[in-house]
Amino acid sequence: MLDAPSPRCVICPRQLLDHETGRFICLRCEHRIDQDLRKLAGPAGLYARLCLRIQPGRGGSDGPVVTRSSGHPMPCNEAVLTMTANGGLVSTLETWVEDWASYGLGVHGTGGRLQHRVDQAVDTLRRNLTRAASRHPALDECADEIARIVRQAEAIISGERAPRRIPVTCPCGTVRAVTLDTDGFQCRGCGAEYGHSEALQLTVAERRAA
Numbered sequence: 302m303l304d305a306p307s308p309r310c311v312i313c314p315r316q317l318l319d320h321e322t323g324r325f326i327c328l329r330c331e332h333r334i335d336q337d338l339r340k341l342a343g344p345a346g347l348y349a350r351l352c353l354r355i356q357p358g359r360g361g362s363d364g365p366v367v368t369r370s371s372g373h374p375m376p377c378n379e380a381v382l383t384m385t386a387n388g389g390l391v392s393t394l395e396t397w398v399e400d401w402a403s404y405g406l407g408v409h410g411t412g413g414r415l416q417h418r419v420d421q422a423v424d425t426l427r428r429n430l431t432r433a434a435s436r437h438p439a440l441d442e443c444a445d446e447i448a449r450i451v452r453q454a455e456a457i458i459s460g461e462r463a464p465r466r467i468p469v470t471c472p473c474g475t476v477r478a479v480t481l482d483t484d485g486f487q488c489r490g491c492g493a494e495y496g497h498s499e500a501l502q503l504t505v506a507e508r509r510a511a
Contacts, residue, residue, distance in 0.1 A: 311441045314487035314494050324435045326444075331434050334444045335427055337451045341390070342423040347454040348390065349416060354381045354457065380457055390450045391415055394422035397443050401429060404436050441486065445478065469503035471495075476506045 308317045310327040321327055326334075341347050355378055384390050395418065399409050406429040410421040426433075433440060449466070466478045475490030477500075485496040495503070 309487055309494065311438075311487050311489065312444055313484055325438060326434050326440050330444065331430060334440075334447060335430055337444075337447045338423045338427050338430075340451055341394075341447075341454070342420045346419075347451065347458070348385065348419045350458055351381050351385050351454055352416075354378055355385070378457075384450075384454065384457070385415065387415065390454070391418050391422065393446055393450060394419060394426070397446070398422050398425050400439075400443075401426065401433060401437060404433070406433050406436060439489070441489065468506035469500065470506045471503065479503075 308322070309315060310317060310321075310330055311325050312330040313327060315327050315329070317324060317327055339346075343349065382389075395410060398407060402408055407425040410418055410425065412418065413421070433443075437443070466480055468476050468478050470476050471488040471490060471493055473488060473491035473493070475488050477486060477488070479486070479500050483497060483500050485494070485500055487494050
């Protein structure tokens with residue numbers, strides 16, 4: 302009789318240690334998610350720094366302020382506006398807050414100005430992260446989206462290009478986005494494990510028609 306395979310982190314995918322039994326993710330990945338969340342919030346966080354990059358007008362802790370002259374193109378950094386406006390990264394964070402709430406992990410925020418909403422969402426996710434590690438089966442997707450937001454924000458602020466994300470398909474049909482920096486992952490569809498090189502060798506998913 303074959304022994305059952307050892308449980309692995311759904312993100313890295315490192316084999317879970319004895320003190321990590323019952324969790325979906327390892328402590329190292331939990332710490333990485335927490336660090337990414339910390340980078341986004343606060344007056345010196347990535348969101349506030351992005352708001353300051355909208356020109357002309359000023360973006361501070363209350364979110365972006367953009368002016369527009371009739372008949373002229375919008376005088377702003379569109380990439381920054383996309384991330385900082387309602388529907389940008391704040392909505393992504395709040396969507397995960399709402400999703401986590403369905404697992405008994407915190408409650409949805411009460412609204413307010415954009416910077417306040419970002420800070421509130423980050424605080425809720427961070428406070429419930431340890432419990433989510435053993436309750437929420439889609440933490441890999443959540444971690445992926447948060448990491449993507451952080452990379453995009455840092456790339457805009459530094460002037461660098463964000464890593465290109467490539468959708469690849471597991472033989473079971475599950476699609477996962479990877480970059481050249483992807484460490485590896487465990488497929489949520491069939492449980493197959495892929496290291497860095499194996500992940501990059503998967504078949505590129507076909508683009509769906511708009």
